[in-house]
Amino acid sequence: MSASFSQLRAARQTKETKSLVNSQSENSKATTNETFQSAPSDFNANGLYSSLPASIEIKTSETHGRGLWLKEPLKAGTVLINTKPRVAVLSNRYLDSHCSACFEPASPLKRCTQCQTVYYCDAACQTRDWPSHKNECGALQKWAEAVPALDVSVPNDGVRCLARVLWKKQKQGPESQGSREIDSMQNHRPHASSSVIELQTHLAHSLVRYIGATSPPELEAYGISSAADLVNLISRFTTNSFTVTDPTLTPIGVAISPIIALINHSCDPNAVVVFPHAASTKAKEPSMQVIALKDITPGSEILTSYIDTTVPRSLRQKSLVETYHFTCHCDLCTSESATDPRTSMACPKSCGGVCPIPTDEDTDLPRCLKCKAAVSSTDAILDAVRLGKEALEKATSLQLQDPPKARRLTTKLIEILHSAGIQPSSHPLLALSRLQHTLLISSLSGNLTQEALDETIRAINCSVIGCAAVLHEGHPVRAIALTELAKALIVDEPEPRQGPSITYPPSGPARLKLAYDTLLRARHELLIAFGRENEGGKVGRDVRDTLVAVERELGVWKQGIRNTIEDQPVPLKARTS
Numbered sequence: 001m002s003a004s005f006s007q008l009r010a011a012r013q014t015k016e017t018k019s020l021v022n023s024q025s026e027n028s029k030a031t032t033n034e035t036f037q038s039a040p041s042d043f044n045a046n047g048l049y050s051s052l053p054a055s056i057e058i059k060t061s062e063t064h065g066r067g068l069w070l071k072e073p074l075k076a077g078t079v080l081i082n083t084k085p086r087v088a089v090l091s092n093r094y095l096d097s098h099c100s101a102c103f104e105p106a107s108p109l110k111r112c113t114q115c116q117t118v119y120y121c122d123a124a125c126q127t128r129d130w131p132s133h134k135n136e137c138g139a140l141q142k143w144a145e146a147v148p149a150l151d152v153s154v155p156n157d158g159v160r161c162l163a164r165v166l167w168k169k170q171k172q173g174p175e176s177q178g179s180r181e182i183d184s185m186q187n188h189r190p191h192a193s194s195s196v197i198e199l200q201t202h203l204a205h206s207l208v209r210y211i212g213a214t215s216p217p218e219l220e221a222y223g224i225s226s227a228a229d230l231v232n233l234i235s236r237f238t239t240n241s242f243t244v245t246d247p248t249l250t251p252i253g254v255a256i257s258p259i260i261a262l263i264n265h266s267c268d269p270n271a272v273v274v275f276p277h278a279a280s281t282k283a284k285e286p287s288m289q290v291i292a293l294k295d296i297t298p299g300s301e302i303l304t305s306y307i308d309t310t311v312p313r314s315l316r317q318k319s320l321v322e323t324y325h326f327t328c329h330c331d332l333c334t335s336e337s338a339t340d341p342r343t344s345m346a347c348p349k350s351c352g353g354v355c356p357i358p359t360d361e362d363t364d365l366p367r368c369l370k371c372k373a374a375v376s377s378t379d380a381i382l383d384a385v386r387l388g389k390e391a392l393e394k395a396t397s398l399q400l401q402d403p404p405k406a407r408r409l410t411t412k413l414i415e416i417l418h419s420a421g422i423q424p425s426s427h428p429l430l431a432l433s434r435l436q437h438t439l440l441i442s443s444l445s446g447n448l449t450q451e452a453l454d455e456t457i458r459a460i461n462c463s464v465i466g467c468a469a470v471l472h473e474g475h476p477v478r479a480i481a482l483t484e485l486a487k488a489l490i491v492d493e494p495e496p497r498q499g500p501s502i503t504y505p506p507s508g509p510a511r512l513k514l515a516y517d518t519l520l521r522a523r524h525e526l527l528i529a530f531g532r533e534n535e536g537g538k539v540g541r542d543v544r545d546t547l548v549a550v551e552r553e554l555g556v557w558k559q560g561i562r563n564t565i566e567d568q569p570v571p572l573k574a575r576t577s
């Protein structure tokens, strides 16, 4: 079986943004303790959210604002909402490698001859994108002429996305359904800190310059009659935008969907937002879907996660407050369990139990939950965790600029944290493992050695184990990590080891069998993560095809063994008996 590492994708950010990989819980405590009311019927009477499926209704509460609630039971892996983003832009980084209409990577791509900035697969993609690109084309040219340096010759992703919102508003009119849905997205401007206001003001200046408005009356065509209107729009964008991801969850763009933005957050979500890539041979545009991660009962709120839920509660709460201005009261955040796998380490007496990782705030020594042994070497553990966090920050910032350095840093700190007994699901070990796994995949070349391949497999296996402990079955991050493990296991071994396999990963036929079992697990999870009706998205369909090929190979191998056995001379003893 031969596979290549070029198929395995790298560069995924450890940090999730509200988007892709949103996960959630069935009934969070917050929802059970409060009164949620069906939204006034004028939501729909006004024509807002008219594309909401009949199985879903909008309800409101004082603490959460509006949210989406399910009226019918639904199974994990069911598509709850399938919509086109209102606007979407490719990130600057991918403008010359991906088509700006369908967001697919292609080579060769055709460049827009006017702005020379965006690329398309073909004339069909270009024609489809023209209504959105029309204003943008001229604006990009003017921007490039005016800027002082090449590295800022295209405005940032946020400015380009917001400009597309404004051009759409101008075309459809400020009173159109689309414009009103954008205007009714949650706005946190009154709660913004002074540093956020400064940032938003800066963004507002860039936006006005980019769309080419030179006086306030010109902005009225976009439904903007004051500076406050402009900053409100930017504030809504911050709270409600989504990260567009490619099939392996690499962030490649930014999108806005007012309907999907109605979904509230839980750190233990019951649904995820994905860009599954249609089952058709060629996706025409990035479709955005909300998929049930768990079986959901009628009368439950649909909840996704806005943030990376593999990190401990304190970090989750910090990013939710900073970006979304609320404190989460989901089951995961309010439960008192001493055994959060995000903050646990092995028993210091190696009894097989776990204990909480010590913190600076502890007044008593943490103890093993099984044998009650105390963790006495708290200073050494605190040091290891602190170093791990510093290395994670540094390696994350170096991952694009200097990947070998980032790789060395992650490898060193993973070893230190392992020796300190930190569990693979704990922070920052899991984050470092995920980063290392990504970096190792992208570093593999044609001259692959057995050692490098096995090291990569072990690293991916660590992140699979960690993710499985903290993310629900079928979570896209978990499903993709399993897929990458399976794909690494089927790469041809440069020097297969002889004799019985006692170490991980095994070699030879045992490796192929492990690859097959891992592919089966990955397929099961992909069907949930990216939807059964999408056949698990693009990756799910690839895994299905790979499974068929591996089955054939395993069949040949089993047949070969049978033939070999049948070809053996009958033992002498048997002949005489």
Ligand SMILES: C[S@@+](CC[C@H](N)C(=O)[O-])C[C@H]1O[C@@H](n2cnc3c(N)ncnc32)[C@H](O)[C@@H]1O
Residues within 6 Å of the ligand: 030, 063, 064, 065, 066, 067, 184, 185, 186, 188, 239, 240, 261, 262, 263, 264, 265, 266, 323, 324, 325, 326, 327, 328, 329
């Ligand atoms: C994307 S919007 C979700 C829809 C929003 N509730 C609305 O009415 O438009 C995100 C905002 O909803 C609120 N929100 C979301 N999840 C919440 C939660 N679990 N608890 C409290 N507020 C929440 C916060 O104000 C957050 O900034």
